[in-house]
Amino acid sequence: GxxxxxxxxxxxxxxxxxxxxxxxxxxxxxxxxxxxxxxxxxxxxxxxxxxxxxxxxxxxxxxxxxxxxxxxxxxxxxxxxxxxxxxxxxxxxxxxxxxxxxxxxxxxxxxxxxxxxxxxxxxxxxxxxxxxxxxxxxxxxxxxxxxxxxxxxxxxxxxAVEVARELGVRVWAEVGPQPALSAVMPEREGEVVTAFMRRDRDQQTGVLTGLARLHVHGVGVDWVKLVPSAGRVEVPTYAFQRRRYWAAGSVGSSAGSLSGAG
CATH class of the missing domain: 3.40.366.10 (Malonyl-Coenzyme A Acyl Carrier Protein, domain 2)
Structure with a gap:
C-alpha cells in the first residue's frame, strides 16, 4: 500500500x-x-x-x-x-x-x-x-x-490514520482484494470509509460500488472517465413509475451511455 x-x-x-x-x-x-x-x-x-x-x-x-x-x-x-x-x-x-x-x-x-x-x-x-x-x-x-x-x-x-485525520482527511477508500484495514476503521461522524474490491464480487462491480458510495457522500467522482459518452438524464420523481436508468455498454468504453428503460 x-x-x-x-x-x-x-x-x-x-x-x-x-x-x-x-x-x-x-x-x-x-x-x-x-x-x-x-x-x-x-x-x-x-x-x-x-x-x-x-x-x-x-x-x-x-x-x-x-x-x-x-x-x-x-x-x-x-x-x-x-x-x-x-x-x-x-x-x-x-x-x-x-x-x-x-x-x-x-x-x-x-x-x-x-x-x-x-x-x-x-x-x-x-x-x-x-x-x-x-x-x-x-x-x-x-x-x-x-x-x-x-x-x-x-x-x-x-x-498514520490519526495524523491524516489531523490534516483534514475525511474520506477513506481501501484498494485491495478484500476489505482489511477499512473493516477495522470505525467510521466517525463526517467521514466515509469504503472498500473497492471484495473476493465475492468481480472487480468492476466492486470499484463501481465503492465509487457510488463515495458519490452519495458528496465526494466528486469523474464519471465521464468511466462512461465517456454518458450525459445527465431526468430520473423519475415517483417510485411507482418504475423506470430504470442504467449505463448502456461496458464501463470505460466509448459506447457507454445512460438510457431509460420502461
Whole structure:
C-alpha cells in the first residue's frame, strides 16, 4: 500500500515501484520459512505488554487501537495466541509464508538495499503519512534506506490514520482484494470509509460500488472517465413509475451511455 502511495505522490515512477516490489518479494521468498503472523483483536498496549521480554515474537502492525498483528517464530507466536484466545481475545492466523515487518527480515535487507539503490526518488508532490513512523513523511521517504526500514519495522497504520485525520482527511477508500484495514476503521461522524474490491464480487462491480458510495457522500467522482459518452438524464420523481436508468455498454468504453428503460 505504501508503495502505491509513493507512486500517487510522485515519489516513485510506476516502473521503479514495480522494481522495488519485485526485489522485495523475490528476496523475502528466499528466506527460510517458519515465520508466522496472526491478527489479534485486543488493545495494542496490552498486547505489547504481554510480549515484552519474550523472544521470537513481535508486533508487526497496529491497524487500529484494538487490532494488532503479531509475527515471529511459529512456537513463540503460537504460545501468545493460545493465551490470548483462552482469555477471550479473537485471534486469526494469517495465510502468509514469512513473518513480515519483524527482525526476521534482517538476512535479506543488505541485498534489498543494494537492489533498490539505483532507483530514482523524487520529492512528494502531495503530503504523505508514513506507516513506519506514524507521522507526516519527511524527505527520508524518498530514499532506499526508508524502504529497507519499511520492510522490517512494524506498520503503524492506526497512528498514520490519526495524523491524516489531523490534516483534514475525511474520506477513506481501501484498494485491495478484500476489505482489511477499512473493516477495522470505525467510521466517525463526517467521514466515509469504503472498500473497492471484495473476493465475492468481480472487480468492476466492486470499484463501481465503492465509487457510488463515495458519490452519495458528496465526494466528486469523474464519471465521464468511466462512461465517456454518458450525459445527465431526468430520473423519475415517483417510485411507482418504475423506470430504470442504467449505463448502456461496458464501463470505460466509448459506447457507454445512460438510457431509460420502461
Amino acid at each position: 505504501e508503495i502505491s502511495a509513493a507512486v500517487a505522490a510522485g515519489v516513485l515512477s510506476l516502473e521503479d515501484a514495480v522494481r522495488l516490489a519485485c526485489a522485495r518479494g523475490g528476496l523475502m521468498q528466499k528466506l527460510a520459512g517458519g515465520g508466522v503472523m496472526a491478527s489479534v483483536a485486543a488493545p495494542a498496549g496490552e498486547v505489547r505488554e504481554r510480549i515484552e521480554g519474550l523472544a521470537g515474537v513481535w508486533v508487526a502492525a497496529v491497524n487500529a487501537p484494538e487490532s494488532v498483528v503479531l509475527a515471529g517464530e511459529s512456537d513463540a507466536v503460537a504460545g501468545v495466541v493460545e493465551e490470548l484466545t483462552a482469555e477471550g481475545a479473537r485471534c486469526r492466523w494469517l495465510p502468509v509464508s514469512h513473518a513480515f515487518h519483524t527482525p526476521l527480515m534482517d538476512p535479506v535487507l543488505d541485498d534489498f538495499a543494494a537492489a533498490i539503490g539505483e532507483l530514482s526518488f523524487a520529492p512528494a508532490q502531495i503530503p504523505l503519512v508514513s506507516t513506519v513512523s506514524g507521522e507526516l513523511a519527511g524527505a527520508d521517504f524518498g530514499s532506499a534506506a526508508y524502504w529497507v526500514e519499511h520492510a522490517r519495522r512494524p506498520v503503524l497504520f492506526a497512528d
